[in-house]
Amino acid sequence: MNLTQPSKLERYAAAVDAMREEGRRWGRRSRAGVDFASSDYLALASAPRMKEALFATLKAGTPIGAGGSRLLRGNCEEHEALETEAARFFRAETALFFGSGYIANFAVLTTLPQRGDLLVLDSLVHASLHEGARVGRAEFRIAAHNDPQSVEDTIGNWRAKGGVGRVWIVVESLYSIDGDLAALADLVEIAKRYEAFLVVDESHATGIYGEQGRGLTAPYQGREYILVVHTCGKALGAAGALVTASSVLRDFMINRCRPFIFATAPSPLMAIAVRQALLIVQEEPERRRRLIDLINFAHRQLAICGRPTRSSSQIVPYRVGNNARTMRLAAALQARGFDVRTIRPPVPPSRARLRISLTLNVEPDDVSEMIDALVEETWGKLR
DSSP: OOTTSOOTTHHHHHHHHHHHHTTOOOOOOOOOSEESSOOOTTSOTTOHHHHHHHHHHHHTTOOSSOOSBTTTTOOOHHHHHHHHHHHHHHTOSEEEEESOHHHHHHHHHHHSSOTTOEEEEETTSOHHHHHHHHHSSSEEEEEOTTOHHHHHHHHHHHHHTTOOSOEEEEEESBOTTTOOBOOHHHHHHHHHHTTOEEEEEOTTTTTTSSGGGOOTTGGGTTOTTEEEEEESSSTTSSOOEEEEEOHHHHHHHHHHOHHHHSSBOOOHHHHHHHHHHHHHHHHOTHHHHHHHHHHHHHHHHHHHTTOOOSOOSSEEEEEOOOHHHHHHHHHHHHHTTEEOEEEOTTSOGGGOEEEEEOOTTSOHHHHHHHHHHHHHHHHTTTO
């Protein structure tokens, strides 16, 4: 062995060292303190009804694992029952269950848009959608964030240069970075005008917004040109994702979607958990009302303290604009018992911020105390 040769791990160690020096190295941190970091918005992850549903189905003999792909022996009656119930609840023609929101987004964009088509992505859609666009067959362009005119201009420019395929507009209904809402009505009109498909990631809206928590796309569900991804691991307190679409698109995905065909199916237990979560959302509307009240309270408190945000949702961005200072501020809040996390590189350093998440795991007094600590640490010790 030539001992002068660099270690096979040297390039990776160097990269980790560089990330550490630049303040970009991430690490895992255990849960501790009052929850201002999770996406368990309706506090369903530990809800007694969820646990009872799982205990009952285990006792009845439901297997823990699916045991195979859905096209082999892994297709379980629990998956089918969930998809039927989800299609009914969201008032869509069909639904298809995937193992995670990331997989569902990636699967949609690598399966449905074809060569010669154009994907127009909002600049701040989730990384899974950017990855799907890069790997997929279609061309893609990035539109300015939450700017319907930029979307329309991008389509017009592509058509003017000879683009003749189908257009796919890709957005989030509620953006996970700034907590702002998409201009869905304008985007639906653009999709109609250009005979385009509109793909909407409802990750942070499902279960909270829209009639009975059906999401912000609820007024438009069932239209053949609208495809929606409803993540189940946030407000629904479980795991996986449901893609609602026309039966034609669903059948095409079942037969052509590699992340669906070649992956072991999600656990039947998760299908049970998601189905129970959908029932809770319908039967316990007070959860949504309490969360909306908490959201309004938090935004009022921030405004009173001179720190208003452009968000009106449960995702509250607190921009600091400096990576090192953002990390110090988060550490100070964590030391005071508030689990607040950072959003920092790979986002641009100028956009570094705390992302405060409001859930039913906290009470208004917790929110007040956290905001008091936030203001004190911002203008006091860390100034």
